[in-house]
Amino acid sequence: MRTQRxxxxxxxxxxxxxxxxxxVRALDPxxxxxxxxxxxxxxTTTKKSIIAFVxxxxxxxxxxxxxxxxxxxxxxxDGTLWAEQxxxxxxxxxxxxxxxxAPGHPEWKDREPFASVLKGGPEKAVAAGYSGMNTIVMATxxxxxxxxxxxxxxxxxxxxxxxxxxRYYTEMVYQPMVEILAYLREKGFKTxxxxxxxxxxxxxxxEKAYGIPAExxxxxxxxxxxxxxxxxxxxxxxxxxxxxxxxPGKPMxxxxxxxxxxxxxxxxxxxxxxxLQWTQAGGGARLMVLVHHDDSAREWAxxxxxxxxxxxxxxxxxxxxxGWVVISMKKDWKRIFAFEKAE
Amino acid sequence: MRTQRxxxxxxxxxxxxxxxxxxVRALDPxxxxxxxxxxxxxxTTTKKSIIAFVxxxxxxxxxxxxxxxxxxxxxxxDGTLWAEQxxxxxxxxxxxxxxxxAPGHPEWKDREPFASVLKGGPEKAVAAGYSGMNTIVMATxxxxxxxxxxxxxxxxxxxxxxxxxxRYYTEMVYQPMVEILAYLREKGFKTxxxxxxxxxxxxxxxEKAYGIPAExxxxxxxxxxxxxxxxxxxxxxxxxxxxxxxxPGKPMxxxxxxxxxxxxxxxxxxxxxxxLQWTQAGGGARLMVLVHHDDSAREWAxxxxxxxxxxxxxxxxxxxxxGWVVISMKKDWKRIFAFEKAE
Numbered sequence: 001m002r003t004q005r006x007x008x009x010x011x012x013x014x015x016x017x018x019x020x021x022x023x024v025r026a027l028d029p030x031x032x033x034x035x036x037x038x039x040x041x042x043x044t045t046t047k048k049s050i051i052a053f054v055x056x057x058x059x060x061x062x063x064x065x066x067x068x069x070x071x072x073x074x075x076x077x078d079g080t081l082w083a084e085q086x087x088x089x090x091x092x093x094x095x096x097x098x099x100x101x102a103p104g105h106p107e108w109k110d111r112e113p114f115a116s117v118l119k120g121g122p123e124k125a126v127a128a129g130y131s132g133m134n135t136i137v138m139a140t141x142x143x144x145x146x147x148x149x150x151x152x153x154x155x156x157x158x159x160x161x162x163x164x165x166x167r168y169y170t171e172m173v174y175q176p177m178v179e180i181l182a183y184l185r186e187k188g189f190k191t192x193x194x195x196x197x198x199x200x201x202x203x204x205x206x207e208k209a210y211g212i213p214a215e216x217x218x219x220x221x222x223x224x225x226x227x228x229x230x231x232x233x234x235x236x237x238x239x240x241x242x243x244x245x246x247x248p249g250k251p252m253x254x255x256x257x258x259x260x261x262x263x264x265x266x267x268x269x270x271x272x273x274x275x276l277q278w279t280q281a282g283g284g285a286r287l288m289v290l291v292h293h294d295d296s297a298r299e300w301a302x303x304x305x306x307x308x309x310x311x312x313x314x315x316x317x318x319x320x321x322x323g324w325v326v327i328s329m330k331k332d333w334k335r336i337f338a339f340e341k342a343e
Numbered sequence: 344m345r346t347q348r349x350x351x352x353x354x355x356x357x358x359x360x361x362x363x364x365x366x367v368r369a370l371d372p373x374x375x376x377x378x379x380x381x382x383x384x385x386x387t388t389t390k391k392s393i394i395a396f397v398x399x400x401x402x403x404x405x406x407x408x409x410x411x412x413x414x415x416x417x418x419x420x421d422g423t424l425w426a427e428q429x430x431x432x433x434x435x436x437x438x439x440x441x442x443x444x445a446p447g448h449p450e451w452k453d454r455e456p457f458a459s460v461l462k463g464g465p466e467k468a469v470a471a472g473y474s475g476m477n478t479i480v481m482a483t484x485x486x487x488x489x490x491x492x493x494x495x496x497x498x499x500x501x502x503x504x505x506x507x508x509x510r511y512y513t514e515m516v517y518q519p520m521v522e523i524l525a526y527l528r529e530k531g532f533k534t535x536x537x538x539x540x541x542x543x544x545x546x547x548x549x550e551k552a553y554g555i556p557a558e559x560x561x562x563x564x565x566x567x568x569x570x571x572x573x574x575x576x577x578x579x580x581x582x583x584x585x586x587x588x589x590x591p592g593k594p595m596x597x598x599x600x601x602x603x604x605x606x607x608x609x610x611x612x613x614x615x616x617x618x619l620q621w622t623q624a625g626g627g628a629r630l631m632v633l634v635h636h637d638d639s640a641r642e643w644a645x646x647x648x649x650x651x652x653x654x655x656x657x658x659x660x661x662x663x664x665x666g667w668v669v670i671s672m673k674k675d676w677k678r679i680f681a682f683e684k685a686e
Contacts (some may be wrong), residue, residue: 069556095656146598163443190558203602213412214602215533215559220601226591226617233617235598242586242599248569255489255578256564256585257600259557274569274576281575 037183040176040342046332049325050180053287057263058187064285066263068188073264074218074254074275075181077195077202079309080268080291081161081210081256082173085300086122088159088308089169090197091133093156097140104231122163125310126307137198141222142239145229145339149237153204167339170209175338177266177291181210192262194218194253196246196271201289218257219247246271251278266291276324288324290315295330298340380526382677383519383685389675392668393523398631400606401530407628409471409606411531416607417561417597417618420526420538422555422652423611423634425516426505427463428643431651432512433540434476436499438468440483457482457671465506469650480541484565485582488572489543492580496547510682513552518681520634524553527607533606537561537596539589539614561600589614592600594621609634612652619667631656631667639671639682 042045057066078084087095095117098108108114113132118126125133138282141149161297162172191212193202206212221224223242224235245253252272254262261282265275270289276288292311294301303311319326334342381490384390402411421427430438438460441451451457456475459467468476484492505515524534534555536545542562549555566585567578588596594617597605604625608618619631635654637644646654662669670676677685 069550072558182425194521199599207412215415215600217602224595224598226594233594233620235594235621251569251576252567255567256542257558259542259560277576278578 011317022287037186038176038179040179042334042343044332044334046325046327050287050289053264053285054187056182066285070260070263071184071187071189072192072231072258072260072262073184073189074177074192074194074258074262074266075177075277076250076267076269076272076275077193077206077219080174080195080266080272081177081181081193081295082169083299084309085302086126086163086308088197089172090201091125091137092122092169093153093201094137094140096156096160098117098136098150129307136254137240141198142237144237145234146224146237147234149200150204153201157205165337167337170205171337171339173209173337174333175335175340176333178210178338180266181212185211189264190216192218192254192258194245194250194275196220196244196249196263198222199245216243218253220249248274250275254278263287265289268293268311270312270315271310273315273318276322280322280324288319288322289327290324291327292317292329294328295333295336297330298336299329315319357607366503380529381519381522382524385675385686387675389668389670393630393632394570396607396628397527397530399470400628407626413603413606414527414530414532415535415601415605416527416532417535417537417601417605417609417622418433419593419610419612419615419618420521420536420540420549422636423517423538423609423615424520424524424536425512426642426643427652429506429651430468431540432515433544434480435465435503435512436496437476437480437483439499440495441479441501441528442515444483454497472650481582484541487569487580488577491582492543493547496544500548508680510680513548514680514682516552516680517634517676518678518683521553521635521681523609524555528554532607533559534560535559535597535601537608537618539563539587539592541565542588561588561596563592563669591617593618596620606630608632611654613634613655614653614659615662616658623665623667627646631662631665632670633662633667634670637671638676638679640673641679643673 004105038051052305055129056062056064059065075081078088078090098118102108102118108118112136113128117128117136144152161168165172172307184191193206193212193216195202197219199217199221202217202219203214206217207214220330221242223240224237227234227236227321243249243253250272254275262279263285265279266289267275272290280286280288290311293299293303293309302309304313316326321340329336381390383396399405399407402408406608420423421431421433425432441457441461445461446449451461456471456478460471462481462628487495500512504511508515527534536549536559538545538561540562542560542564545560546557546560549560550557564585565580566583567580570577570579586592593615597618605622607630608622608630609632615633623629623631633654636642636646636652645652647656655664659669672679
């Protein structure tokens with residue numbers, strides 16, 4: 001009896017698979033079956049070269065095939081995954097905290113860089129530069145526990161709006177890049193953020209915005225104290241960076257946090273140069289990409305002379321020399337933000 | 344014709360699934376179907392409490408349910424996942440390098456701690472302590488690029504053997520812990536190493552030994568220089584720690600690298616105390632576990648008075664007070680290493 005049932009079931013299984021295979025294929029939404037994985041991208045050389053690269057390294061049996069465990073893709077955040085004008089958004093968060101805390105700090109009224117930044121607009125923060133804004137970041141972030149800071153970021157990201165577009169900052173993410181992230185994950189890549197911003201500023205919201213989990217965020221970190229507060233351990237920020245994930249810090253951050261060399265790296269400014277160099281130096285098939293902000297109508301156009309997200313001429317020269325892909329936001333993207341209509 | 348084919352196939356699919364379900368169930372190796380996920384564990388309260396915890400937090404609809412994204416489990420390495428006697432294995436690696444490099448460093452013959460450690464046995468290294476061994480680690484690791492160091496670890500781990508058992512170090516891993524790691528991953532946990540050893544020493548071999556990928560290894564890190572060597576960028580170790588992942592460093596490492604609080608943490612010594620405190624302070628259902636080395640016959644018995652892997656009386660008191668699980672290697676494990684027969 002049992003043997004007969006098994007024989008019948010095995011027969012039915014085989015029979016069914018013969019039928020299921022073509023049905024499943026017809027329903028398969030994977031890009032190899034024709035659906036465009038990057039609908040917000042114009043059908044330019046840029047798009048084609050990115051897709052060709054990804055298809056090449058994920059196709060088994062070819063010389064450029066990359067094992068799934070080695071499929072690491074790293075992305076800068078500010079200027080690469082979301083906008084960074086008129087100021088890096090982490091700086092806007094710091095300035096908003098500065099304003100909120102100012103009543104308890106009357107001394108800031110007469111002390112730079114606090115006084116100018118409190119009184120002036122974004123241009124005063126740009127003028128304060130990395131050094132001045134660093135002083136403000138430390139003054140407004142140090143002393144908080146990791147949990148308090150997490151709450152502060154959550155509170156801010158839920159209500160703060162961009163001064164130009166009046167959109168939430170999480171709406172200021174680049175739709176074409178969100179599509180790239182999803183496409184790479186579908187192709188077995190682990191997607192990581194490797195950004196100069198504080199990891200603690202990014203982790204509360206990046207999973208929802210980009211599908212990148214907290215444990216795949218590499219960023220700058222504060223030194224901390226481990227303290228027992230009300231009988232419970234707490235990690236308290238000190239007014240000093242423990243690690244700055246920018247420039248040569250990016251390959252270091254990749255090595256410290258990921259421990260594998262990326263196969264693909266996306267950036268947009270001089271601070272990403274070493275990450276792309278490090279990626280390419282791994283040898284074999286590697287894809288290095290820079291987002292170029294050249295769309296003054298739909299986003300911003302800036303580059304070599306900008307104090308925010310500097311894309312120097314020497315970076316462009318290096319990109320051309322080394323075969324790095326340079327995305328023109330204007331020419332390569334149908335739309336920039338999800339809230340826009342596609343061209 | 345097409346409609347008829349579709350009808351037949353749908354009928355066959357339904358029919359087959361009716362048969363497949365009980366067959367698949369019968370073949371299902373998952374523990375919920377009766378197969379023991381921890382065969383090297385004796386059926387003690389320790390094993391039962393660990394399984395009860397994991398089942399509880401992974402069962403949807405219960406108050407203690409933990410979402411898959413939050414299922415983080417952290418493991419110390421030395422003394423928790425593999426042995427650490429007569430010396431921490433990363434120190435044995437450093438001493439082997441010291442001996443290999445000694446011919447080029449005649450000055451080491453007359454300088455401490457080099458002279459004693461070069462001449463003497465493991466007890467001289469224990470006497471040199473953290474400070475002395477740190478000097479040796481820096482003298483033997485600094486100046487290497489990340490790639491050179493990776494190669495050195497790969498070369499060593501492939502041939503070096505433990506002085507007592509004459510087994511490869513990767514055979515000195517605890518089989519019951521390998522089973523815990525696999526069981527947790529099957530239950531949707533991401534397993535991380537959070538260990539005082541250098542991350543660069545662990546990453547080359549932990550994936551094979553434990554199933555933990557390089558990007559889930561948190562360890563101590565060297566400061567580095569980014570240099571262009573022969574036209575290629577390289578990361579070169581400097582003779583100084585950038586981050587020490589031990590004691591209060593462990594919750595920091597968890598925060599920096601993972602950015603989520605563990606639901607489960609395993610350790611074995613005083614250096615794991617803060618990691619377990621930090622885990623428990625997350626509130627809700629959390630599992631804190633300590634491996635106690637009390638098996639002088641099959642492994643080693645040591646604790647409060649050991650200079651390697653100190654398990655102080657105050658740690659034991661804290662464990663009891665806070666409901667941390669303490670594993671007795673002697674009473675809870677059928678076997679310790681895979682090369683042993685189970686009791």
